[in-house]
Amino acid sequence: MSEPHSATARAHPNIAFIKYWGNANDNLRLPANASLSMNLEGLYTQTTVSWFDRPDADSLILNGQPDTGAAFRRVFNFLNLLRERLNITGSARVESFNNFPMGAGIASSASSFAALTLAAVSAAGLQLSERALSALARLGSGSASRSIPAGFVEWFTGQTHEESFAESFAPPGHWDIVDVIAVVSSEHKSVISQEGHHSANTSDLQAARVAGAPERLAICKSAILSRDFEQFAEVVERDSNLMHAVMMTSRPPLFYWLPPTLMVMEQVRRWRADGLKVCYTLDAGPNIHCICAKDDADQVRQALSALSGISEVRVAGAGGAAVLVDVND
Amino acid sequence: MSEPHSATARAHPNIAFIKYWGNANDNLRLPANASLSMNLEGLYTQTTVSWFDRPDADSLILNGQPDTGAAFRRVFNFLNLLRERLNITGSARVESFNNFPMGAGIASSASSFAALTLAAVSAAGLQLSERALSALARLGSGSASRSIPAGFVEWFTGQTHEESFAESFAPPGHWDIVDVIAVVSSEHKSVISQEGHHSANTSDLQAARVAGAPERLAICKSAILSRDFEQFAEVVERDSNLMHAVMMTSRPPLFYWLPPTLMVMEQVRRWRADGLKVCYTLDAGPNIHCICAKDDADQVRQALSALSGISEVRVAGAGGAAVLVDVND
Numbered sequence: 001m002s003e004p005h006s007a008t009a010r011a012h013p014n015i016a017f018i019k020y021w022g023n024a025n026d027n028l029r030l031p032a033n034a035s036l037s038m039n040l041e042g043l044y045t046q047t048t049v050s051w052f053d054r055p056d057a058d059s060l061i062l063n064g065q066p067d068t069g070a071a072f073r074r075v076f077n078f079l080n081l082l083r084e085r086l087n088i089t090g091s092a093r094v095e096s097f098n099n100f101p102m103g104a105g106i107a108s109s110a111s112s113f114a115a116l117t118l119a120a121v122s123a124a125g126l127q128l129s130e131r132a133l134s135a136l137a138r139l140g141s142g143s144a145s146r147s148i149p150a151g152f153v154e155w156f157t158g159q160t161h162e163e164s165f166a167e168s169f170a171p172p173g174h175w176d177i178v179d180v181i182a183v184v185s186s187e188h189k190s191v192i193s194q195e196g197h198h199s200a201n202t203s204d205l206q207a208a209r210v211a212g213a214p215e216r217l218a219i220c221k222s223a224i225l226s227r228d229f230e231q232f233a234e235v236v237e238r239d240s241n242l243m244h245a246v247m248m249t250s251r252p253p254l255f256y257w258l259p260p261t262l263m264v265m266e267q268v269r270r271w272r273a274d275g276l277k278v279c280y281t282l283d284a285g286p287n288i289h290c291i292c293a294k295d296d297a298d299q300v301r302q303a304l305s306a307l308s309g310i311s312e313v314r315v316a317g318a319g320g321a322a323v324l325v326d327v328n329d
Numbered sequence: 330m331s332e333p334h335s336a337t338a339r340a341h342p343n344i345a346f347i348k349y350w351g352n353a354n355d356n357l358r359l360p361a362n363a364s365l366s367m368n369l370e371g372l373y374t375q376t377t378v379s380w381f382d383r384p385d386a387d388s389l390i391l392n393g394q395p396d397t398g399a400a401f402r403r404v405f406n407f408l409n410l411l412r413e414r415l416n417i418t419g420s421a422r423v424e425s426f427n428n429f430p431m432g433a434g435i436a437s438s439a440s441s442f443a444a445l446t447l448a449a450v451s452a453a454g455l456q457l458s459e460r461a462l463s464a465l466a467r468l469g470s471g472s473a474s475r476s477i478p479a480g481f482v483e484w485f486t487g488q489t490h491e492e493s494f495a496e497s498f499a500p501p502g503h504w505d506i507v508d509v510i511a512v513v514s515s516e517h518k519s520v521i522s523q524e525g526h527h528s529a530n531t532s533d534l535q536a537a538r539v540a541g542a543p544e545r546l547a548i549c550k551s552a553i554l555s556r557d558f559e560q561f562a563e564v565v566e567r568d569s570n571l572m573h574a575v576m577m578t579s580r581p582p583l584f585y586w587l588p589p590t591l592m593v594m595e596q597v598r599r600w601r602a603d604g605l606k607v608c609y610t611l612d613a614g615p616n617i618h619c620i621c622a623k624d625d626a627d628q629v630r631q632a633l634s635a636l637s638g639i640s641e642v643r644v645a646g647a648g649g650a651a652v653l654v655d656v657n658d
């Protein structure tokens with residue numbers, strides 16, 4: 001193996017405006033539809049990967065604790081794919097932490113697999129294009145493909161591994177919108193979204209959701225490029241509602257909303273009717289991402305903090321690309 | 330006009346197990362899909378219609394109060410259709426009351442238009458088949474067609490006015506299930522369901538919901554006929570979730586759920602997992618209809634009463650057909 005042996009990378013989580021839900025190809029994790037997202041500034045996963053020439057000595061330290069359970073298996077299932085695709089030999093020591101809590105708050109799989117991909121590839125002495133890194137990250141977690149490029153990002157469906165990557169269509173500074181995240185519950189969600197993706201096709205509604213996705217994506221991208229908040233808000237909420245409609249009509253049904261979730265969604269619609277530039281979007285969890293104009297963020301944050309059932313409110317603007325922090329030989 | 334001039338009829342509301350949502354023909358109110366329901370015993374609308382030979386003297390007394398507003402217009406728009414179809418002349422005096430509160434609790438339009446149809450036809454001295462009465466009631470409110478026959482009822486889509494009627498497929502005594510209704514809010518709902526039906530086709534998901542309805546109806550009917558609660562529960566909850574998925578993805582979206590609605594749905598799924606024979610279904614409102622085995626009704630009622638956010642719990646078994654209470658000349 002060529003030098004250097006060790007690399008450290010950081011990547012942001014991202015919030016999808018047009019959602020990824022369900023795969024066209026489970027093995028390659030090719031998504032049923034293309035998606036759009038924004039990276040979240042200030043929140044990140046930092047991951048160090050060290051490759052060394054000893055067999056069967058893979059190890060994972062996650063947020064300071066050795067892990068040999070489900071997270072270990074998921075990380076090394078992915079690194080096995082990388083070893084195979086990139087001809088990397090030897091064992092890996094992976095050390096990773098998030099600067100935000102695990103679990104139901106903000107999904108950490110996107111930032112985790114994006115940082116892991118960049119660190120693992122760089123530690124192996126390889127330099128890959130952003131497209132190639134994004135496609136590889138996808139194999140770990142679909143949405144991780146979107147945490148490789150900067151700012152406002154589109155992930156293409158593709159027909160092959162190489163074609164299914166994400167790329168930036170606007171830099172972080174393009175539009176002053178922020179994600180004000182209302183955290184409903186810190187409990188770890190009971191169905192992780194990977195299982196959820198497999199259930200998408202059990203809903204009678206998934207095909208219709210997927211069929212309409214290209215049009216919604218075009219509307220959303222155009223709204224972002226022209227900074228048209230009204231058009232953006234309508235399509236972002238509609239796309240989120242469509243994904244949750246599919247989830248709750250799957251067999252068995254997946255209900256991610258909790259009572260405060262419903263209350264905040266209703267409030268957000270009222271605040272917008274009252275003139276605030278704010279809309280909601282929800283991932284596979286109970287927390288509400290209130291996307292709003294930066295000028296309205298303080299007001300939205302204060303209003304959310306005053307609601308019962310909301311344990312915490314975080315604010316994040318548009319973040320940059322996954323970056324290398326350190327490379328050592 | 331032939332004698333007698335006055336008649337009084339009673340009809341029960343009904344709860345749909347396979348839902349009616351959206352029309353194939355708005356003018357004739359031919360539904361997009363066939364539906365299944367159970368009449369609700371103990372709850373009724375009682376309506377007296379008197380025809381008399383004076384022009385322009387229509388009047389409505391609703392729950393003891395004269396009404397000249399929206400209810401008056403809806404009642405007499407319907408009676409104008411009856412006058413035309415049945416060659417009735419003269420003015421009508423309509424007096425109607427519900428033995429249950431108006432508004433968000435239990436929909437009163439089904440029982441109201443079923444009782445009104447039977448009273449108006451009988452007061453005009455006409456005797457019509459149950460099918461013809463059911464089809465006429467449909468013109469006032471789609472679900473009213475299902476409140477004409479007894480017990481467990483199927484409403485056929487039909488291609489013409491005459492073909493779109495409801496009929497009983499099992500008498501009230503066929504299966505000991507009851508509707509335990511958890512009332513979340515007594516506020517009048519902001520979107521009446523007639524407007525909602527028009528919005529159904531604005532959802533990308535309505536066509537898929539409608540396409541699957543015949544299969545769900547067949548499963549539900551078979552489960553009722555064979556008294557298979559497990560099969561019944563799965564399809565009833567799924568059908569309700571599908572209707573609300575369409576509602577919340579309409580443009581603009583219709584959200585009928587309130588925070589306690591979501592909590593009760595979750596509780597019902599847990600109670601069933603714990604062995605109770607109970608499932609939920611929701612109409613165009615926040616209240617939860619917990620359909621359960623009669624033997625489990627007390628336990629369900631007590632558990633619902635103990636939940637916060639539930640203002641009232643009602644219990645209703647399977648009810649009979651719309652009936653004439655009185656006919657006078």
